[in-house]
Structures are given as structure tokens and as C-alpha cells.
Amino acid sequence: METFKIVCAECHNVNTITNETMTCMTCQEDLDHPFAVEVTDESAKTHIEENDIAVIVDFYSTTCGPCMAMYEEYEDAALGFGQTVRFLKINADTHQQIAQAYGVSALPTLIAFKKGQEMNRVSKQLSQVELTLWAQSLL
Numbered sequence: 001m002e003t004f005k006i007v008c009a010e011c012h013n014v015n016t017i018t019n020e021t022m023t024c025m026t027c028q029e030d031l032d033h034p035f036a037v038e039v040t041d042e043s044a045k046t047h048i049e050e051n052d053i054a055v056i057v058d059f060y061s062t063t064c065g066p067c068m069a070m071y072e073e074y075e076d077a078a079l080g081f082g083q084t085v086r087f088l089k090i091n092a093d094t095h096q097q098i099a100q101a102y103g104v105s106a107l108p109t110l111i112a113f114k115k116g117q118e119m120n121r122v123s124k125q126l127s128q129v130e131l132t133l134w135a136q137s138l139l
């Protein structure tokens with residue numbers, strides 16, 4: 001049976017699963033998590049590098065107008081994906097280490113990854129439709 005790795009949105013444990021086992025082995029949380037996940041300097045790399053599913057990262061700041069304007073649209077786009085694309089959020093003010101590691105200089109910056117490899121990035125506000133189309137292109 002085919003297995004793949006998915007990082008738990010709740011406890012950040014790396015699970016190796018089949019399509020039938022969609023529960024975290026550590027915390028029992030559902031791995032089909034259709035919400036954006038706030039990550040830190042510590043947990044971001046695990047999600048970006050260990051997930052077999054595609055990951056989109058939103059580097060934002062609470063003092064950035066376009067970032068805050070996109071907040072709801074980002075959450076709404078995440079609702080459509082669950083265990084197929086993980087939507088992450090990183091506060092680039094409080095987690096500068098990870099923002100620097102990926103060369104983020106403008107906010108918002110959104111980066112898509114597949115198995116740790118950067119696929120593409122944009123540094124502008126996107127709508128829910130644009131985010132959804134982007135995530136679909138990563139499937």
C-alpha cells in the first residue's frame with residue numbers, strides 16, 4: 001500500500017500514513033486539517049521539509065495592510081484542501097529567522113513548496129480564487 005508523510009497541524013509530529021489512516025499517531029488529531037496553521041521558527045521547517053503534500057507559506061506581519069486584508073481569504077482558501085495542500089502562516093516579525101532563511105524581504109510573501117523544494121513565490125496580496133487556483137496547480 002502506498003504511504004506518504006504528513007505533518008500534524010496540532011503537534012507537528014511527522015506521520016507516515018496511508019489514505020485510510022488519517023489520524024495523528026501522537027495526538028490523535030485528524031490529519032485532514034482544512035485550516036491555515038500558524039507555525040514558528042521551530043515548526044516551520046518540519047512542515048516545509050517533511051510533508052509529502054504541497055505546502056503554501058504566507059509570510060505576514062500584523063502591521064502590514066495587504067497581509068491583514070488577505071487574512072480571511074487565506075483561511076477560506078485553506079478550507080478547500082485539508083490533507084492535500086497545507087496552508088501555513090508565519091509571522092515574519094516574531095519569526096525573523098525563518099523569514100531570512102527563505103530570503104523574504106517584502107510582505108506579504110507567499111511561497112509554495114513540494115517536498116521542501118520551492119516551486120514558486122509571489123510578493124503581493126492574493127484573492128481566495130487566486131490562492132485556490134495556485135493550490136490546485138500544486139496537486
Ligand SMILES: [Zn+2]
Nearest residue numbers: 008011024027
Ligand atoms: Zn498530532
